[in-house]
Amino acid sequence: MNLKRTFGAILTILGIIGLIYAAFIFAGSTANQSMRTAIIYGVLGIIFFISGIGLVKRTKDEA
Template sequence: MNLKRIFGTLLTILGIIGLIYAAYIFINSSTGEQSIKTLVIYGVLGLIFFGSGIGLIKRTRDESNP
């Protein structure tokens, strides 16, 4: 198995976890400044990880197929 695909899958999973956690914070947050900062940080990092993981998976060719 290709190492880039494994790393892309890992980044995608971390991105999904970050986005789910940001949604959880959004649902259970009060209007405090600290929760908004946390929501933005986890949301942006989740989007970056998810996007880069999907991009890495799409750009990596499958070497097992001739």
């Protein structure tokens, strides 16, 4: 079991969830506060997603 790959997968899943939640907030937003919340969740989702994918790609597969 490779701990770095597992952590990368968890970060990737959290990033996807954050991006989906940001899109859900953005689709139903009418006020400025909701837009700000959607941007925050979107940025955090992108950061988690990119870091998770990068961690999975850089980690060597050892048997």
